Amino acid sequence: MATKTAPDSSRRSERSRRAIYDAALALISEAGYAKTTIEGIAARAGVGKQTIYRWWSSKAEVLLEAFVDMGERNMAAAAEAAGTDPASVRALPDTGDLAADLKHVLRATVDELNDPAFEAPYRALAAEGIVNRELSARVVEQLLEPGLQLYVDRLRAAQESGAVRAEVDPRIALELFVSPLAQRWLQGTGELSHAYADALVDYALGGLSPR
Amino acid sequence: MATKTAPDSSRRSERSRRAIYDAALALISEAGYAKTTIEGIAARAGVGKQTIYRWWSSKAEVLLEAFVDMGERNMAAAAEAAGTDPASVRALPDTGDLAADLKHVLRATVDELNDPAFEAPYRALAAEGIVNRELSARVVEQLLEPGLQLYVDRLRAAQESGAVRAEVDPRIALELFVSPLAQRWLQGTGELSHAYADALVDYALGGLSPR
DSSP states (O other), X not given: OOOSSOSOOOHHHHHHHHHHHHHHHHHHHHHOTTTOOHHHXXXXXXXXXXXXXXXXXXXXXXXXXXXXXXXXXXXXXXXXXXXXXXXXXXXXXXXXXXXXXXXHHHHHHHHHHTOHHHHHHHHHHXXXXXXXXXXXXXXXXXXXHHHHHHHHHHHHHHHHHTSSOTTSOHHHHTHHHHHHHHHHHHHOOSOOOHHHHHHXXXXXXXXXSOO | OOOSSOSOOOHHHHHHHHHHHHHHHHHXXXXXXXXXXXXXXXXXXXXXXXXXXXXXXXXXXXXXXXXXXXXXXXXXXXXXXXXXXXXXXXXXXXXXXXXXXXHHHHHHHHHHHTOHHHHHHHHHHHHXXXXXXXXXXXXXXXXXXXXXXXXXXXXXXXXXHTSSOTTSXXXXXXXXXXXXXXXXXXXXXXXXXXXXXXXXXXXXXXXXXXX
């Protein structure tokens, strides 16, 4: 996070921050990335423009942090629903059963991608990222890669326990199940279901060729 | 193709058609999908607006056919460069070696995705497709699925010869190597190289788990 303030913000500023995130996500959903402005976010959040500029230096920064915050809230909610420690949301589950762990995470991703509250803002961000290379680079660095690194870590642990071949590059391997999900969501080429997520994991781990 | 004329067009109208495709692809590259108009395409191609409306009923139709035509020209050029029959471009190669055949096609796809002449118009179409669901459905039906069906056919042949497990759904299986390529191109999350294409094929066919 490249915010300008220290984390000792008061409760009042935390409320403003949340209102600003909510306003930013609502505006990008409704008007798209290009038409969302700092002024519009401030008006919708009921704060002054200077409140936003005190914490962030650009529209891209506000929006990226709003997405990071939404992702963290979703993961914390999922951890709470599963009865696990919210502190564990910074890692993928490791029960020792790689297939089960990956299916668990990909099924949750399917649910998130099918959630209308998530759909509209993320689609607006993805559309702008395709033609705006500077924004795209920041989305990759701040939103995408930190999430993908959790898969790298889980696949490395699987290599240590012998569940994944040692010569496999984990950063490429994760794309076999993560990218198909993302592509179907972007292009609408097929249903996004738990059965589909399970098939991707089974095919990627077991391989398409007979054993 | 839902064109209004029979395929017995004169040489003169073939020249107009090619000029219209080139103008459409140039305009979408420069101005984006939303700002490209039938009027703009006609002016750039040096034809009257009515010439375009005689053959197509909408901007989306002109652009989709321009993309289909570009894909066919690229495949015919690739077949000619490889010394194979241009008529065979409607099927993936089948030498009996599935891994080699898939690597051949994915390496050619990598070269196409790295070609600037292809990059700009396709990126503009992809960006619009993410927020324009009607266009997206037509892109999927007319551009994407016919190409993916060639992979389905090749994987079915591999199932018959025993190179792919019988219980695998070919329409899902192809996504293990096609979607990662597409995602890297869209998001710029990593290099698009022949070595990367080869790794995707090896991982998908052999599986990540030890054999």
